Amino acid sequence: MKIKHKAEQRHVLTLVVDNEAGILAKIAGLFTARGYNIDSLTVSEITEDHTTSRITIVTHGPPAVIDQIHAQLDRLVPVHKVIDLTEEGPYVERELALVKVAGKGEHRVEALRLADVFRARPVDTTTGSFIFELTGTPDKIDSFVALMSELGLVETARTGVVGMTRGAKGV
Structure with missing residues (x-):
């Protein structure tokens, strides 16, 4: 780095x-x-x-x-x-991530609990894995990925940042 x-x-x-x-x-x-x-x-x-x-x-x-x-x-x-x-001036920025987590038992339950806290939505579910969709700031996504790495993180895909100024003014 x-x-x-x-x-x-x-x-x-x-x-x-x-x-x-x-x-x-x-x-x-x-x-x-x-x-x-x-x-x-x-x-x-x-x-x-x-x-x-x-x-x-x-x-x-x-x-x-x-x-x-x-x-x-x-x-x-x-x-x-x-x-x-x-x-x-003030602006809003967001990024979208897909996060795949594999696990069984308690790891699976904990992954779902943390996803709920982060407002990540399961978009694919199997008996052994989840793919979560998460939108937020890059820091929020980094935090979610770090927590999922302890629970069976398989892979992530991120869109990159989009942003726009706050208020009525456009580009």
């Missing part, structure tokens, strides 16, 4: 882009060419006519690097808007 310098901060960036072939490669290439890391990346169409997408990127770095990332993303032609949710 890379140790982050004290001045590095986590930032959630939202981009509104044209939904065209190669845009994700351009953005990933920008990060790669400059040695920046992407901690989380999600993409989805946001218009009915499928012409516009929203990309959410979680990255980290000192303020000067974050400013440089923002400026370079803003210069890409198919990018309409770049918003740093971390700087914009």
